[in-house]
Amino acid sequence: MKHILTSTLLLLSICCFSQPPEEKGLSAITRHDAVTYIGVLASDSLEGRKGGEPGAVKAAGYLKDMLDSIGVKPWRGKYFQPFTPSRFQGLSGKKLSLCNVLGYIPGKNSDEIVMVGAHYDHLGIRANETNDSIYNGADDNASGVSAVLQIAKAFVASGQKPERTVVFALWDGEEMGLLGSSHFVEEHSSYIPIPLLSPIPIKGYINCDMIGRNKNGDGAHVSVFYSDSKPVFGEWIKSDIERYSLKLTPDFPSLNSSPGGSDHMPFMQKGVPVIFYNTDLHPDYHKPSDEADKINYDKVVDIAKLAFLNLWNMANLESF
Secondary structure, three states: OHHHHHHHHHHHHHHHHHOOHHHHHHHOOOHHHHHHHHHHHOOHHHHHHEOOOHHHHHHHHHHHHHHHHHOOEEHHHOOEEEEOOOOOEOOOOOEOOEEEEEEEEOOOEEEEEEEEEEEOOEOEEOOOOOOOOEEOOHHHHHHHHHHHHHHHHHHHHHOOOOOEEEEEEEEOOHHHOOHHHHHHHHHHHHOOOOOOOOOOOEEEEEEEOOOOOOEOOEOOEEEEEEOOOOOHHHHHHHHHHHHOOOOOEEEOOOHHHOOOOOOOHHHHHOOOOEEEEEOOOOOOOOOOOOOHHHOOHHHHHHHHHHHHHHHHHHHHOOOO
């Protein structure tokens, strides 16, 4: 009996150690955490997370705490990247104070980075014809933010240092014109760390914006936009959906048809290969009725898993 028990424990130990690191990461992406993250971000206490307003400041603090607790490092020593957009002023005439939230996992090769991002700002509080004046933005874009946090958690849970440095970005000011992502891209393009002679190249960027609703009642539908120069992205997506039995049915519209623009655009304009996940517009878009109880959490989880696998490839394949 003792011999049988020892053999069983040895077999279980071998199975645990033989699990590929990306599968360890996948197991860390959960429905429970999606519900928690979206519930906090889309709560009335954050007052619609309008850029420059107290609710967005509170949201940024929450996101900083989450990245810290997950175990990713602050980007260039700080989780906050404050900025004041020169081309935008509030109604008072004062310049806005906005803030991206950034963390990273250092790669074996620190001379290249890959990124995943989502905007955390929304529309704040507005007078309207309903009794609800808080635009909580559960789908737009607490859903995407939840995916970025879960992907960060998955990389840590994998237990493997990536080949390339991985940056996790939560953008401010998207609703005002992609301000946060534009600031990052421009600032990064001019930042040359010692002893390098040029900026660190961004090898790929994944954007998650509004990934939690169903188009025409289809719980599996997701639109995936990706750079024409990288057909391999489509191959990854189809292969991983099948391999991991993800309940997703993607279509692949042209990036030129992406609705309304999102934070992938500043990267795309700099020639960075991009993937953009979106589940399309819905009747609650930019309305107070975009609430957490309308989110398809199983879909959010599967999209987060798929985006994690995409980013895993970007971070670890020698070339793509």
